[in-house]
Amino acid sequence: MSVSVKVNPDLQKERDNCTFNVTELTNLIDGGPQKTEERKKREEMVFKEGIHIDEVPSDYLSHKEKYELAVKKACMLFKMMRRLQEEENAGMENYMALLGGNLGSAILGDGSPLTLHYVMFIPTLMGQATVEQQAYWIGRAFNLSIIGTYAQTELGHGTFIRGLETTATYDAATKQFVLHSPTLTAYKWWPGGLAHTANYCVVMAQLYTQGKCHGIHPFIVQLRDEETHMPLPGIKVGEIGAKLGMNGTNNGFLGFDNVRIPREHMLMKNSKVLEDGTYVNAPSSKLTYGTMMFVRVMLVHDVCNYMAKAVTIATRYSAVRRQSQLRPNEPEPQILEYVTQQHKLLIGISSVHAFRLCAAWLWDMYNNVTAELETGDLERLPELHALSCCLKAITTSDAAACVERCRLSCGGHGYMLSSNLPLTYGLVTAACTYEGENTVMLLQTARYLVKAWRTAAHALQPTVSYVGLARTGRRSPPWDNSLQGIISGFHTLAAGKIGLCVSQIEKRQASGMSYEDAWNMTSVQLTAASEAHCRAIILSSYYTETEKMSRGVSAPLRLVLTQLVELYVVYWALQCLGDLLRFTSISERNIEELQNWYEDLLVKLRPNAVGLVDAFDIRDEILRSALGAYDGRAYERLMEEAMKSPLNKEPVNESFHKYLKPFMQGKL
Amino acid sequence: MSVSVKVNPDLQKERDNCTFNVTELTNLIDGGPQKTEERKKREEMVFKEGIHIDEVPSDYLSHKEKYELAVKKACMLFKMMRRLQEEENAGMENYMALLGGNLGSAILGDGSPLTLHYVMFIPTLMGQATVEQQAYWIGRAFNLSIIGTYAQTELGHGTFIRGLETTATYDAATKQFVLHSPTLTAYKWWPGGLAHTANYCVVMAQLYTQGKCHGIHPFIVQLRDEETHMPLPGIKVGEIGAKLGMNGTNNGFLGFDNVRIPREHMLMKNSKVLEDGTYVNAPSSKLTYGTMMFVRVMLVHDVCNYMAKAVTIATRYSAVRRQSQLRPNEPEPQILEYVTQQHKLLIGISSVHAFRLCAAWLWDMYNNVTAELETGDLERLPELHALSCCLKAITTSDAAACVERCRLSCGGHGYMLSSNLPLTYGLVTAACTYEGENTVMLLQTARYLVKAWRTAAHALQPTVSYVGLARTGRRSPPWDNSLQGIISGFHTLAAGKIGLCVSQIEKRQASGMSYEDAWNMTSVQLTAASEAHCRAIILSSYYTETEKMSRGVSAPLRLVLTQLVELYVVYWALQCLGDLLRFTSISERNIEELQNWYEDLLVKLRPNAVGLVDAFDIRDEILRSALGAYDGRAYERLMEEAMKSPLNKEPVNESFHKYLKPFMQGKL
Structure with missing residues (x-):
């Protein structure tokens, strides 16, 4: 030996x-020798820190230990990414490599609880929030004052979005939406990071106002206290359990018991609900x-x-x-x-x-x-x-x-x-x-x-x-x-x-x-x-x-x-x-x-x-x-x-x- | 809810x-109403003990805890089997159901470290040991005084049995065989129960005597002390690591550093080595x-x-x-x-x-x-x-x-x-x-x-x-x-x-x-x-x-x-x-x-x-x-x-x- x-x-x-x-x-695949060199340099920087090395390979850990290791490594990885961005004043490529590419998965072998924050939460804010909403939320999301995820799929509903059951009912008296899960099958199920990591979430729900349903719309909902991380009243949140793979992603479930959020927490770049409850349609849903x-x-x-x-x-x-x-x-x-x-x-x-x-x-x-x-x-x-x-x-x-x-x-x-x-x-x-x-x-x-x-x-x-x-x-x-x-x-x-x-x-x-x-x-x-x-x-x-x-x-x-x-x-x-x-x-x-x-x-x-x-x-x-x-x-x-x-x-x-x-x- | x-x-x-x-x-599949009834009765008896119920599902345990749980449950299961056999004076059906069928896997979801003892070790003794050897070994194996497994595949050799490297060289002076792993690729690799469970093993090795190689033959080797379970001198044994499945089977590796066993430990029902080292061929290898x-x-x-x-x-x-x-x-x-x-x-x-x-x-x-x-x-x-x-x-x-x-x-x-x-x-x-x-x-x-x-x-x-x-x-x-x-x-x-x-x-x-x-x-x-x-x-x-x-x-x-x-x-x-x-x-x-x-x-x-x-x-x-x-x-x-x-x-x-x-x- x-x-x-x-x-x-x-x-x-x-x-x-x-x-x-x-x-x-290799150069042809990367898109030119310059790109190969950039990739290699990025890899070199990431690996020289050694955060990819595990004392005990995660294959041997318990489910809970795997999650804890994933959080630790995700934090270290994204901290490094922040530094890379600052040092290089770079574009999206570092993000892409760490989030979607091989590089991130080298460190977070079996998924990361922070991926959806970058891949779904921030992009949804960018795509569906008004300018005012973006001003309020995007900065906080980018500097990680809040960690978000995106909740659409429910326990009983996947492919067929019209079938989603979670409701957001507008209450004109208080200018609030009431989020509610009327059944067990209405529970959100699957979103990465939702279980124990995110404290905010974009929730897709059936919008009701003035007695009428207007279909699925996005709402931003606080799930956990920013200081203590305790789930807020009316929020039932946890993890969905062990899976064939991706056991670092912390997939979660989420149920609402009449949770109230301000009207401004509906993402209104496309459709709107006015203060009096009037629904204003989106210009194009395509x-x-x-x-x-x-x-x-x-x-x-x-x-x-x-x-x-x-x-x-x-x-x-x-x-x-x-x-x-x-x-x-x-x-x-x-x-x-x-x-x-x-x-x-x-x-x-x-x-x-x-x-x-x-x-x-x-x-x-x-x-x-x-x-x-x-x-x-x-x-x-x-x-x-x-x-x-x-x-x-x-x-x-x-x-x-x-x-x-x-x-x-x-x-x-x-x-x-x-x-x-x-x-x-x-x-x-x-x-x-x-x-x-x-x-x-x-x-x-x-x-x-x-x-x-x-x-x-x-x-x-x-x-x-x-x-x-x-x-x-x-x-x-x-x-x-x-x-x-x-x-x-x-x-x-x-x-x-x-x-x-x-x-x-x-x-x-x-x-x-x-x-x-x-x-x-x-x-x-x-x-x-x-x-x-x-x-x-x-x-x-x-x-x-x-x-x-x-x-x-x-x-x-x-x-x-x-x-x-x-x-x-x-x-x-x-x-x-x-x-x-x-x-x-x-x-x-x-x-x-x-x-x-x-x-x-x-x-x-x-x-x-x-x-x-x-x-x-x-x-x-x-x-x-x-x-x-x-x-x-x-x-x-x-x-x-x-x-x-x-x-x-x-x-x-x-x-x-x-x-x-x-x-x-x-x-x- | x-x-x-x-x-x-x-x-x-x-x-x-x-x-x-x-x-x-159902009766047709089982082979008649009588068989269905027997199966149901057997299932009822097994499940009424409750040993299939896990406090924490094994999906959430660490690799080591999974093994420890598998040992515990395997012992309880086979203890129950012993009792069933005694009570019913039954044939092989209980064994078959618990070892190969659905019933065993209901309790030992992801494999058992004792299966190879029953499925390979005992049958090999029955098929390849002489009458005298059987008299010595089979009783001890049946009443579990010893726990065995069967080691054929090596790290570098699977399908092609002729390629196996482990040697068993006969030393006529001491009337012993010397088992040896000349290379890393000669290490036995994969046998279930080998890692930390079995204390004996049937080892397939290239037989050398009087300077000539006679091909693959079976030898019974003690691996661990019967009292302390410590590996014996010259025995390098351990587990091969986590796998896609079967993480309860305790698959192991095994290397020999000139380990000596008595001549009688070669299973000689077919081929033989006489005291002076003369090789006597098997009547038919088919x-x-x-x-x-x-x-x-x-x-x-x-x-x-x-x-x-x-x-x-x-x-x-x-x-x-x-x-x-x-x-x-x-x-x-x-x-x-x-x-x-x-x-x-x-x-x-x-x-x-x-x-x-x-x-x-x-x-x-x-x-x-x-x-x-x-x-x-x-x-x-x-x-x-x-x-x-x-x-x-x-x-x-x-x-x-x-x-x-x-x-x-x-x-x-x-x-x-x-x-x-x-x-x-x-x-x-x-x-x-x-x-x-x-x-x-x-x-x-x-x-x-x-x-x-x-x-x-x-x-x-x-x-x-x-x-x-x-x-x-x-x-x-x-x-x-x-x-x-x-x-x-x-x-x-x-x-x-x-x-x-x-x-x-x-x-x-x-x-x-x-x-x-x-x-x-x-x-x-x-x-x-x-x-x-x-x-x-x-x-x-x-x-x-x-x-x-x-x-x-x-x-x-x-x-x-x-x-x-x-x-x-x-x-x-x-x-x-x-x-x-x-x-x-x-x-x-x-x-x-x-x-x-x-x-x-x-x-x-x-x-x-x-x-x-x-x-x-x-x-x-x-x-x-x-x-x-x-x-x-x-x-x-x-x-x-x-x-x-x-x-x-x-x-x-x-x-x-x-x-x-x-x-x-x-x-x-």
């Missing part, structure tokens, strides 16, 4: 054989789409980070781990030599690039549409909404599957928390149900697609223009087994699936079903059509954006980037063979060619597998994985991590004397 | 509308297949239990949860009304039946083959081995996917540990990598299938006879859109995929590749062929066994059981459309019929969904789920569980005064 700082020789050999310049790719879409684009970035971590860990470990036999009389090969292992890992690497470029493309579109919005042009808003819904669903579920596949590809050792794969899965899978449950998201997109199909006679928005072509009933062109041909095949099949859904719905209506029932009966197929649409979008944006991006890069790197796109496109073609066979003219011969192409790409990419994950440039302190560290000392680190278990601090656990020995002696 | 013991009215209505007799199905296959059949039973729990929880919750709108101006519907939700749940219910019947069928086959073995007939052993490999892989991965789909179908609330879905996933996913990693398992079956294809001219064993039919090159018959037609289509496609693999391998060999490299290059397709074979087996055994079983049941139940088989077969046909289109003559029209058939089955089965999961008859104490309890008080129970969190025992956590307040005041 000698301790060596040298890199595992198998891993070193992989690096020696890499055909492209890893730093060039504007709130903006935040939701912003959050979803951020989410795609997040899942890229999780995937990049998982494939880095699994790929490096696969270069270090040797097992079984490929050829007789040879030593056990690196498991990366097995084509089945390459099949599990390389698609993960290319998915990171695909999603990252798709998110960048969506981000551009978001900015364009937002600019159009400000000129009063709402035309592309439904398209953007539809896109963000299906992309949220597909990227989160693909990412969760990718992380889990990586974990399983490490065999039993992936089951160890010290691999960091289980925790990563816990974080990424959460995204499948928050910010819009994935099936609901797919059905939202499906509504848009069915509408697009039906109005295809008219001009269609760019991302669904293919529907128009299909709608005209033209036979699909002969199959073309090239990248562009496959992508065009995906458009054909997506259109085919949408068309089939529309005709199913119509058939069912013709047989006497209501539109709603026909929709529901067809909804399994509708989610599949929505997924097909999304796959076509991701494939074509990945292909196009890589083409653009590759122009400025060196030839060896361009080759690898192109191979990754090919791998991604061919992989998905092989996954979707049933649909391609149904809706395009692909032949058995084409399929065999695709299969050979795919296996050929695995062979070509395999020597660069380690270089490709190295290019994600995830520091060991961020990776936090015994299996995936840069030096490849997987076994030594597994043992070192094991030795940190408190159970290993003493040779005999007291349960032997207390239970086991009496039991063995028949005396228990 | 009134507490009521009444059943949720939505759930009650479901039960009122169930079309079949739930008890009849006999060890038996235990492995027994364990795999048990594993299929286990995954059925996990799936049954998950679908029970998700189905009941889907009847209680109301969300969104299906039709305008109607109240929010039960989410079970959504066809997408039915799509997620009903396949889970039918999978439980499919796997259970398949396991029973495999068990019969196992017993027949074992009987043949005893007459010296080894012919069907490879077939059985191939079957058990692919079934292990497919049932565990399908079950893991099913449990996770159920969790996600509960939205965010499935992420709460109080749903019991995350813990269930942790247990079921472990089975994907233990007892043979799934990809390795599929490739083992593929070897058999390729061999079957090549020898198809000769007589083939029953489960691969379809390969012979395909091999003769007959065109597949016209597609028949009935259950039997679909199942026969699956045989055709499985044969097609095997044939394609064989021709791929041959093509690659013809182009100059070695057989081993050609095999590796084709291995992604080989795993797919193996999966296709397995699907055909499961579909046909489910269909045939249900036909048999249904003869004796009432008409209403028979109808439902038939619908479940139809659902399962049609679901998998729709999942495998690409393969069916490639290898059979299925048409677009057939596909649309299948899709309608499937949606129709969802409608027909939906009213019985709750009845079907009630029939699994999993007591609340076993289910341990706030979302899935029999009374459907999901929200009340979520809140009750939340209130058990130690964080909710005080209104203000001390971290406020220690960190948060100083931080807010800029004083940290």
Whole structure:
């Protein structure tokens, strides 16, 4: 068990054989050498303080201790952030890196109780408070005199916002709103930091005034005494209990027993309630789409980070781990030599690039549409909404599957928390149900697609223009087994699936079903059509954006980037063979060619597998994985991590004397 | 927040509308009314003691406390088992229920440190020790004077047993074996109970005698002093650290520094080392297949239990949860009304039946083959081995996917540990990598299938006879859109995929590749062929066994059981459309019929969904789920569980005064 700082020789050999310049790719991912340098400097500053180092890894702590450690570390982290901002007079990038990126999660592995203060509380104040309200609240929130969160979801109500039960009833006599939870299911449930951390909260509630309900509106409510932190009268607040992951986020519940707040605590940038109780409507409710879409684009970035971590860990470990036999009389090969292992890992690497470029493309579109919005042009808003819904669903579920596949590809050792794969899965899978449950998201997109199909006679928005072509009933062109041909095949099949859904719905209506029932009966197929649409979008944006991006890069790197796109496109073609066979003219011969192409790409990419994950440039302190560290000392680190278990601090656990020995002696 | 013991009215209505007799199905699953009664009586006895009740749920404990609680409960559980056995003079059923079944896991939610003593240590002694050795060891093991475990896997070696590094070198001078771990990767890693619980262990090690290595053999080694429990000299033992699940199992590592044991501690029922060091070979090494296959059949039973729990929880919750709108101006519907939700749940219910019947069928086959073995007939052993490999892989991965789909179908609330879905996933996913990693398992079956294809001219064993039919090159018959037609289509496609693999391998060999490299290059397709074979087996055994079983049941139940088989077969046909289109003559029209058939089955089965999961008859104490309890008080129970969190025992956590307040005041 000698301790060596040298890199595992198998891993070193992989690096020696890499055909492209890893730093060039890192710079490309970061957005230029300047950005890479800034990121590295920021990481260096954060880690030199050592607040990422735990005496006892939090995996071994009790639930309560985990929370206490999370509070301590969150305070230290945000204190450091304040200093960074002051020193550098920097923009939002430090905030972004610490809140959403890899850096924050390196320190607050399993979530932070302060995240929602920055990610939801302050932005909501900025977006929904009047100028006067902002003057009063935002300063206090920024300098952390108060800590807030955002409470929308209730125990009985999630996706369907209209169903929320919490009421805010205006009492003109006292000029107050009365907040109340009429039932148990009306309790707010889930908001991060709500349980024991925040002392203020933006609460979404059904607004009643002058005897009429005006729907959901935001109110700012004080929850706890600023000095003692005791819950205020009428406030029932606590934590919702242990979860699969994110046990540092302090998710809470919140009930109101007729809690009164001043009229001015309704956030009135959009709608208003006047002193006499008159309700004044918002100019446009579509504007709130903006935040939701912003959050979803951020989410795609997040899942890229999780995937990049998982494939880095699994790929490096696969270069270090040797097992079984490929050829007789040879030593056990690196498991990366097995084509089945390459099949599990390389698609993960290319998915990171695909999603990252798709998110960048969506981000551009978001900015364009937002600019159009400000000129009063709402035309592309439904398209953007539809896109963000299906992309949220597909990227989160693909990412969760990718992380889990990586974990399983490490065999039993992936089951160890010290691999960091289980925790990563816990974080990424959460995204499948928050910010819009994935099936609901797919059905939202499906509504848009069915509408697009039906109005295809008219001009269609760019991302669904293919529907128009299909709608005209033209036979699909002969199959073309090239990248562009496959992508065009995906458009054909997506259109085919949408068309089939529309005709199913119509058939069912013709047989006497209501539109709603026909929709529901067809909804399994509708989610599949929505997924097909999304796959076509991701494939074509990945292909196009890589083409653009590759122009400025060196030839060896361009080759690898192109191979990754090919791998991604061919992989998905092989996954979707049933649909391609149904809706395009692909032949058995084409399929065999695709299969050979795919296996050929695995062979070509395999020597660069380690270089490709190295290019994600995830520091060991961020990776936090015994299996995936840069030096490849997987076994030594597994043992070192094991030795940190408190159970290993003493040779005999007291349960032997207390239970086991009496039991063995028949005396228990 | 009134507490009521009444059943949720939505759930009650479901039960009122169930079309079949739930008890009849329960009896069928248990194997007769008598068996149901015995099971219920056993459960009653176990739970009346109350040892399943935790003051603080173990989710909130530290890792060390979890272990201490697990030891305490394991001792109490096995003490009770001893008493049960004495009182009833019963067979193995009590043991089975407490060790493998739902009952043990109800008490030891996240694994037991004593399981391997019963499941591996004692059976290995029974299978591999001589009569004299048994006389010495088995009594002591049965009455728990010693507690053992079984150590095979090493830090660097899992699937490939030949690669194990631990050595046992015979020293004829002292008549001792010297056990040694020459490297860090030679450390035993993973055995349950090894860390701090067991004081003896069966160790698998490379046997050296007279200068020659004779491969892996079993040795019994004392690890700890029987009185003090201190590790003996030369023994390095401890725990491997926290894991995704099974944190009560006390998985350990074990290293030897030239530890000497008497010659008699080698288990010598098969091979022997004589006093002078002469090695005497085992009569047949094939006999060890038996235990492995027994364990795999048990594993299929286990995954059925996990799936049954998950679908029970998700189905009941889907009847209680109301969300969104299906039709305008109607109240929010039960989410079970959504066809997408039915799509997620009903396949889970039918999978439980499919796997259970398949396991029973495999068990019969196992017993027949074992009987043949005893007459010296080894012919069907490879077939059985191939079957058990692919079934292990497919049932565990399908079950893991099913449990996770159920969790996600509960939205965010499935992420709460109080749903019991995350813990269930942790247990079921472990089975994907233990007892043979799934990809390795599929490739083992593929070897058999390729061999079957090549020898198809000769007589083939029953489960691969379809390969012979395909091999003769007959065109597949016209597609028949009935259950039997679909199942026969699956045989055709499985044969097609095997044939394609064989021709791929041959093509690659013809182009100059070695057989081993050609095999590796084709291995992604080989795993797919193996999966296709397995699907055909499961579909046909489910269909045939249900036909048999249904003869004796009432008409209403028979109808439902038939619908479940139809659902399962049609679901998998729709999942495998690409393969069916490639290898059979299925048409677009057939596909649309299948899709309608499937949606129709969802409608027909939906009213019985709750009845079907009630029939699994999993007591609340076993289910341990706030979302899935029999009374459907999901929200009340979520809140009750939340209130058990130690964080909710005080209104203000001390971290406020220690960190948060100083931080807010800029004083940290």
